[in-house]
Amino acid sequence: GENVEQHPSTLSVQEGDSAVIKCTYSDSASNYFPWYKQELGKGPQLIIDIRSNVGEKKDQRIAVTLNKTAKHFSLHITETQPEDSAVYFCAAREAAGNKLTFGGGTRVLVKP
Amino acid sequence: NAGVTQTPKFRVLKTGQSMTLLCAQDMNHEYMYWYRQDPGMGLRLIHYSVGEGTTAKGEVPDGYNVSRLKKQNFLLGLESAAPSQTSVYFCASIQDGNSYEQYFGPGTRLTVT
Numbered sequence: 633g634e635n636v637e638q639h640p641s642t643l644s645v646q647e648g649d650s651a652v653i654k655c656t657y658s659d660s661a662s663n664y665f666p667w668y669k670q671e672l673g674k675g676p677q678l679i680i681d682i683r684s685n686v687g688e689k690k691d692q693r694i695a696v697t698l699n700k701t702a703k704h705f706s707l708h709i710t711e712t713q714p715e716d717s718a719v720y721f722c723a724a725r726e727a728a729g730n731k732l733t734f735g736g737g738t739r740v741l742v743k744p
Numbered sequence: 745n746a747g748v749t750q751t752p753k754f755r756v757l758k759t760g761q762s763m764t765l766l767c768a769q770d771m772n773h774e775y776m777y778w779y780r781q782d783p784g785m786g787l788r789l790i791h792y793s794v795g796e797g798t799t800a801k802g803e804v805p806d807g808y809n810v811s812r813l814k815k816q817n818f819l820l821g822l823e824s825a826a827p828s829q830t831s832v833y834f835c836a837s838i839q840d841g842n843s844y845e846q847y848f849g850p851g852t853r854l855t856v857t
Binding site for chain 2: 664673676736
């Protein structure tokens with residue numbers, strides 16, 4: 633089955649700086665890579681995603697890049713704000729059953 | 745739309761007790777999932793369903809059972825709770841096998857003593 637590794641597990645940045653989270657996956661058949669943000673006491677919420685036929689996608693301050701050859705993808709948050717503090721999860725989709733395999737999560741703390 | 749709801753929000757069980765967690769969605773989604781979330785391990789898939797009356801095992805199914813008698817509901821059962829099942833449980837749903845975004849419920853925090 634799919635295996636997703638996520639790094640770092642914690643990330644502390646100064647407000648206004650950039651944050652980068654990296655994930656690797658094992659199954660070359662995976663074709664969809666979402667990123668979820670989880671705030672304290674809530675369920676994960678999709679913030680951005682990328683499909684395997686695209687190398688980069690941007691939505692305002694967040695962007696995701698995908699390198700299919702190396703089987704890794706990254707989340708970039710620019711101009712971080714205190715409300716970006718949360719746990720972020722990457723995931724890879726297996727086509728069978730439309731199942732997601734999640735990385736272990738990154739706790740991001742943005743210091744004012 | 746309420747989206748995905750979970751009942752209860754919190755529960756404390758003693759070892760050996762049983763309970764059922766309820767997930768409900770009002771988006772007419774075909775696929776539903778149960779995950780558990782443990783510190784540092786992300787979300788791990790317990791069981792899932794690709795339609796009413798169907799269920800399938802995920803990554804960590806042992807000690808759990810599920811049922812999908814109605815399209816909008818997905819039940820997760822613990823027949824004999826163990827401390828290792830202390831976790832936060834999330835339900836999610838998606839429109840169908842060709843859709844992309846999974847919608848998550850708010851979670852159930854379960855403690856087994």
